[in-house]
Amino acid sequence: MKRSVMSQKIGFFILSLCIITTLFFLGIILYFITVRGLKVISWEFLTQAPRNGMTEGGVAPAIIGTFYLTLGAILFALPLGLACAIYLTEYTPKNTVVNILRISINTLAGVPSVVFGLFGLAVFVKFFNFGVSILSGSLTLGILILPGIISASQEALTAIPHSFREASLALGATKWQTIRRIVLPASLPGILTGVILSIGRAAGETAPILFTAAAFYIRGYPDSVFSEVMALPYHIYGLMTEGTFPEKQTQIAYGCALILMLLVLLISAVAIYFRQKQRRVHYG
Amino acid sequence: MDKHEVQIRVSNLNFFYGKTCALKNINMDIYKKKITAIIGPSGCGKSTLIRLFNRMNDLVLNSRVEGHIYIDGEDILSAKTDVVELRRKVGMVFQKPNPFPKSIYRNISYGLEVNNVKNKKYIEEKVIDSLKNSALWEEVKDRLNESALMLSGGQQQRLCIARCLAVEPEVILFDEPCASLDPISTRKIEELITELKKQYTIVIVTHNMQQAARVSDYTAFLYLGELVEYGTTEKLFTVPENPKTEEYLSGKFG
Numbered sequence: 001m002k003r004s005v006m007s008q009k010i011g012f013f014i015l016s017l018c019i020i021t022t023l024f025f026l027g028i029i030l031y032f033i034t035v036r037g038l039k040v041i042s043w044e045f046l047t048q049a050p051r052n053g054m055t056e057g058g059v060a061p062a063i064i065g066t067f068y069l070t071l072g073a074i075l076f077a078l079p080l081g082l083a084c085a086i087y088l089t090e091y092t093p094k095n096t097v098v099n100i101l102r103i104s105i106n107t108l109a110g111v112p113s114v115v116f117g118l119f120g121l122a123v124f125v126k127f128f129n130f131g132v133s134i135l136s137g138s139l140t141l142g143i144l145i146l147p148g149i150i151s152a153s154q155e156a157l158t159a160i161p162h163s164f165r166e167a168s169l170a171l172g173a174t175k176w177q178t179i180r181r182i183v184l185p186a187s188l189p190g191i192l193t194g195v196i197l198s199i200g201r202a203a204g205e206t207a208p209i210l211f212t213a214a215a216f217y218i219r220g221y222p223d224s225v226f227s228e229v230m231a232l233p234y235h236i237y238g239l240m241t242e243g244t245f246p247e248k249q250t251q252i253a254y255g256c257a258l259i260l261m262l263l264v265l266l267i268s269a270v271a272i273y274f275r276q277k278q279r280r281v282h283y284g
Numbered sequence: 285m286d287k288h289e290v291q292i293r294v295s296n297l298n299f300f301y302g303k304t305c306a307l308k309n310i311n312m313d314i315y316k317k318k319i320t321a322i323i324g325p326s327g328c329g330k331s332t333l334i335r336l337f338n339r340m341n342d343l344v345l346n347s348r349v350e351g352h353i354y355i356d357g358e359d360i361l362s363a364k365t366d367v368v369e370l371r372r373k374v375g376m377v378f379q380k381p382n383p384f385p386k387s388i389y390r391n392i393s394y395g396l397e398v399n400n401v402k403n404k405k406y407i408e409e410k411v412i413d414s415l416k417n418s419a420l421w422e423e424v425k426d427r428l429n430e431s432a433l434m435l436s437g438g439q440q441q442r443l444c445i446a447r448c449l450a451v452e453p454e455v456i457l458f459d460e461p462c463a464s465l466d467p468i469s470t471r472k473i474e475e476l477i478t479e480l481k482k483q484y485t486i487v488i489v490t491h492n493m494q495q496a497a498r499v500s501d502y503t504a505f506l507y508l509g510e511l512v513e514y515g516t517t518e519k520l521f522t523v524p525e526n527p528k529t530e531e532y533l534s535g536k537f538g
Contacts, residue, residue, distance in 0.1 A: 163382035164385075166382070167378065169340070170376040170448075171371065172368050173368075173398040177398045181398065186384075
């Protein structure tokens with residue numbers, strides 16, 4: 001066999017080995033969480049509040065809390081991030097100032113999440129006096145996912161061919177009409193991909209809501225954005241580190257983990273549905 | 285040459301990309317409801333010139349323009365020109381077909397919508413009219429709601445022409461409209477351009493000399509940013525005055 005053919009075969013072999021390893025770990029995670037989580041999941045688990053020091057009943061308040069926190073974070077970060085991305089890609093010339101802005105945003109993405117938690121405590125909880133609440137937690141999570149949304153949106157916007165913009169301008173459309181009616185719809189699939197990734201991030205983070213939104217146990221359900229809430233990731237953390245019945249608590253923690261995964265999947269599915277719909281309309 | 289009405293008058297025009305001078309002292313009159321072809325080797329400034337007619341070069345950073353371009357007597361290079369208004373009057377078809385990633389119908393209605401046409405019935409009539417006038421109607425009448433990206437390259441280019449016709453321009457600029465098309469699609473576009481002459485003033489940039497000879501009434505030969513020769517197509521192709529033109533036409537360079 002020729003050397004070049006041989007080295008190609010070895011290359012492909014290594015590549016496929018890598019993908020198999022990755023899939024193996026993904027499969028194992030899904031398998032363990034599902035098998036262990038399914039043991040405790042029941043209708044009661046999904047719809048009831050915890051009882052008997054977290055060892056019985058369900059985790060409904062935590063599911064609802066995580067849902068609100070994630071939704072709030074997206075509602076805050078998506079419009080803001082998208083507006084920043086539009087400004088940076090469409091309205092500013094490519095110069096040093098913009099580059100510095102870009103680098104700052106990327107740096108923000110690298111800040112550890114617990115630092116965002118402390119920031120949220122100082123700014124939203126204390127300074128704005130929102131208290132430990134859904135609002136403070138959502139805003140903190142929102143800032144956490146903001147850099148991701150901005151860079152995904154920027155990428156999606158710059159991927160739109162210049163020829164679309166030219167065609168629109170040549171028809172007598174203004175720059176804003178061009179952005180709103182041509183560039184944004186065409187880049188929506190890419191933007192939604194950023195949103196989907198952010199949903200997973202926001203739903204799963206524990207540190208940012210530790211001091212800003214979450215409590216281990218709350219009687220009843222949140223009734224306003226100023227309510228303190230239970231949240232799935234923090235509930236898992238609490239179950240594994242506190243309490244007096246570790247065996248029972250560990251099982252419930254796996255149940256929570258499975259539900260958290262399903263919740264992220266569900267919210268992402270909505271975004272994926274919109275993305276597919278948009279792709280069909282636009283690209284046939 | 286001056287028995288026709290002038291639509292576009294270019295006067296002492298210079299254009300710079302940074303420090304490079306891309307167009308040097310261009311003077312020419314473009315006539316109403318005639319087809320004017322601009323030919324010349326790659327990089328001679330043909331596209332640059334017609335992209336000034338609808339101020340498309342405004343988008344180019346570090347560019348500078350001197351001189352005047354009058355369209356119907358108005359200097360469109362002046363700072364007071366409403367560029368949006370100008371582009372409505374001077375349409376453009378680009379080198380590569382660039383339909384929007386929208387349905388066939390919406391590709392054409394878009395130009396009307398951004399120009400604040402609200403009447404649905406009028407828009408619908410206009411869409412059908414434009415498709416008929418661009419010889420595309422028969423091929424797409426049953427699938428107006430399909431994505432325009434499903435069409436072939438030649439169909440896409442005719443859709444771009446339809447899109448341009450819908451906003452009722454007076455002048456249509458074609459920037460090498462057949463450069464990426466096969467011979468059959470090219471012939472269809474050429475027939476269409478000839479047909480459109482009845483209603484519109486047409487300027488077409490092409491590097492294809494035969495195409496210029498086939499479709500145009502007037503031809504301008506541009507070389508290294510200078511207008512070497514400009515006259516009726518018949519004269520320029522048969523008895524060119526400038527030796528440079530003759531050399532180019534006979535394929536000695538280009």
